[in-house]
Amino acid sequence: MLAVSGVRKNFYGFTALDGVELHVEPGSFHALVGPNGAGKTTLFNVIVGRYRPDAGEVRLAGKRITGWPTHRVVRSGLGISFQRAQAFLSMSVLDNVTLAVLAQEGLTRNGLRPLANFPEARSKARELLDWVGLEERTHEPAESLPLGDLKRVDIAMALAGMPRLLLLDEPLAGLSRSERREMVRFIEELLRGLGLTLLFTEHDTEAVLRLADRITVLHQGRVLAEGTPDEIKNDARVIEAFLGE
Amino acid sequence: MKTHGALYLVATLLLAAPWLLPDYALEVAVQALILALFATAFNLVFAETGLLSFGHAAFFGAGAYASALLMQRASWPYLTTLPAAVLTAGLLALIIGFFSVRTSRIYFTMLTLAFAQLVWAVVHKWYAFTGGDNGITGLHPGALWGDVRALYYLALALFALGFALVRMLHHSPFGYALRAIRDNPARAEAVGLSPFGYLLAAFSFSGALAGAAGFLQVAWQRSAFPDFLYWTKSAEAIIAAILGGAQALFGPALGSLVFVELGAFVQARTEYWPLVLGLVLLALVLFLPRGLAGLGGRRARG
Numbered sequence: 001m002l003a004v005s006g007v008r009k010n011f012y013g014f015t016a017l018d019g020v021e022l023h024v025e026p027g028s029f030h031a032l033v034g035p036n037g038a039g040k041t042t043l044f045n046v047i048v049g050r051y052r053p054d055a056g057e058v059r060l061a062g063k064r065i066t067g068w069p070t071h072r073v074v075r076s077g078l079g080i081s082f083q084r085a086q087a088f089l090s091m092s093v094l095d096n097v098t099l100a101v102l103a104q105e106g107l108t109r110n111g112l113r114p115l116a117n118f119p120e121a122r123s124k125a126r127e128l129l130d131w132v133g134l135e136e137r138t139h140e141p142a143e144s145l146p147l148g149d150l151k152r153v154d155i156a157m158a159l160a161g162m163p164r165l166l167l168l169d170e171p172l173a174g175l176s177r178s179e180r181r182e183m184v185r186f187i188e189e190l191l192r193g194l195g196l197t198l199l200f201t202e203h204d205t206e207a208v209l210r211l212a213d214r215i216t217v218l219h220q221g222r223v224l225a226e227g228t229p230d231e232i233k234n235d236a237r238v239i240e241a242f243l244g245e
Numbered sequence: 246m247k248t249h250g251a252l253y254l255v256a257t258l259l260l261a262a263p264w265l266l267p268d269y270a271l272e273v274a275v276q277a278l279i280l281a282l283f284a285t286a287f288n289l290v291f292a293e294t295g296l297l298s299f300g301h302a303a304f305f306g307a308g309a310y311a312s313a314l315l316m317q318r319a320s321w322p323y324l325t326t327l328p329a330a331v332l333t334a335g336l337l338a339l340i341i342g343f344f345s346v347r348t349s350r351i352y353f354t355m356l357t358l359a360f361a362q363l364v365w366a367v368v369h370k371w372y373a374f375t376g377g378d379n380g381i382t383g384l385h386p387g388a389l390w391g392d393v394r395a396l397y398y399l400a401l402a403l404f405a406l407g408f409a410l411v412r413m414l415h416h417s418p419f420g421y422a423l424r425a426i427r428d429n430p431a432r433a434e435a436v437g438l439s440p441f442g443y444l445l446a447a448f449s450f451s452g453a454l455a456g457a458a459g460f461l462q463v464a465w466q467r468s469a470f471p472d473f474l475y476w477t478k479s480a481e482a483i484i485a486a487i488l489g490g491a492q493a494l495f496g497p498a499l500g501s502l503v504f505v506e507l508g509a510f511v512q513a514r515t516e517y518w519p520l521v522l523g524l525v526l527l528a529l530v531l532f533l534p535r536g537l538a539g540l541g542g543r544r545a546r547g
């Protein structure tokens with residue numbers, strides 16, 4: 001589904017990513033873990049075209065997408081929800097998601113008809129909000145939502161184009177314990193149910209072990225280990241890297 | 246509904262004004278309508294994209310000079326110069342926007358100001374073509390548009406059309422896309438929007454509308470002057486929008502009415518208009534940061 005090979009990224013002489021290899025199998029939940037500053041977010045940014053890699057390439061379902069601008073990448077089957085929950089705060093929850101649906105369908109250039117008069121996009125947006133459990137809050141302004149709900153809006157928007165691959169950067173960050181548990185259940189049920197491929201980063205080890213089919217460990221910009229949760233748990237290099245922090 | 250009632254009342258007053266007002270007051274009303282169209286055009290960019298253009302005078306002036314030059318040199322009848330005025334202004338906005346909308350906020354403001362001053366300098370010095378600082382004077386918009394009543398209705402019609410277009414865009418997916426880019430450009434890209442095209446389209450359209458306002462100014466003054474392109478003209482649109490409330494669709498028009506009427510009133514009595522204006526703006530910023538429209542409460546968007 002996703003193949004990252006030989007990706008290097010330098011920031012002013014500092015090497016944030018150094019020959020990273022990553023293969024995400026279709027239908028799998030793949031976790032990218034590593035200490036803060038390991039390069040996880042940078043790798044995501046390279047995948048989605050926010051940063052251009054200094055070397056290496058990114059393929060999505062076999063197609064080379066290296067260097068594509070973000071808006072093009074997300075319209076070719078990749079959904080993204082980033083580290084900080086993000087939504088368009090001047091709009092209602094429903095308008096946020098409706099806009100995302102229209103953007104995926106290439107209808108946002110329409111300046112003639114009110115957004116509210118796109119019934120298909122509207123009902124698609126309602127369905128997405130239903131999936132993420134926000135059907136009760138559709139008409140609330142996005143700015144009034146607590147962080148946990150904002151993350152759900154963010155994920156609903158990421159799903160607007162029915163992506164084959166979803167990228168979640170720290171979906172649990174900033175959430176309370178109960179919100180975390182709910183979010184893990186939500187990711188498990190919804191995304192498995194949809195048959196999506198998922199690539200995510202997370203610091204919460206328990207959640208990673210519960211959700212992931214495969215884990216890639218990143219350390220100082222390099223891949224340290226790759227395997228199933230059981231393999232990773234027992235990998236001496238990983239234990240050393242994390243205990244050596 | 247209450248808002249509908251108020252809307253009909255305002256529309257009736259606007260339509261009946263030529264029979265209610267003496268000619269002098271009507272002249273002032275035309276000026277208010279011209280500024281209302283100009284400020285509404287400016288605010289399309291300011292409110293929807295969050296970008297503060299300090300160069301809209303260039304588009305106002307481009308529309309005015311296109312119209313004036315075609316009348317003077319090619320003897321086009323006044324009304325037929327409207328499409329040319331709108332097109333010239335829109336095209337100039339497309340060029341200036343191409344270089345400006347990519348830049349972040351403060352640079353955008355400085356760049357649009359710099360471009361507009363550049364255009365002003367050319368118009369101001371190019372005697373052979375634009376008449377330089379003498380401007381283009383002695384234009385005859387024809388018997389009909391020489392009549393202040395007819396001109397009032399023309400200005401009202403163009404303002405109403407411009408307002409309707411801006412309102413339509415505001416509620417459309419295009420308008421939402423602009424506000425998404427304003428709220429959070431990174432997230433906007435991540436839902437599949439490419440900011441540049443949207444910003445450039447909005448900026449060009451806004452410039453074209455400002456050109457229509459410049460076109461009206463030519464009939465009102467029967468002349469075109471380099472002043473039309475000077476930065477103080479851009480400032481008028483900014484002041485009107487902020488005075489009325491940039492976050493309300495009708496805010497800039499309301500601000501224009503107050504700005505022009507108050508200006509005429511004060512200038513007829515004292516020479517301290519800039520001082521009064523300064524005090525009004527100060528009071529506004531301190532007590533009514535959402536502009537006059539803020540008096541109507543939060544639901545002022547429509």
Ligand SMILES: Nc1ncnc2c1ncn2[C@@H]1O[C@H](COP(=O)(O)OP(=O)(O)O)[C@@H](O)[C@H]1O
Binds near residue numbers: 035036039040041042
């Ligand atoms: N835009 C940038 N400019 C300079 N350095 C950056 C930039 N983005 C990330 N870095 C650096 O790259 C390293 C990896 O950061 P990041 O990818 O955010 O790590 P992680 O997400 O794994 O915590 C860090 O040392 C960070 O300071």
Ligand SMILES: [Mg+2]
Binds near residue numbers: 041042083
């Ligand atoms: Mg990170």
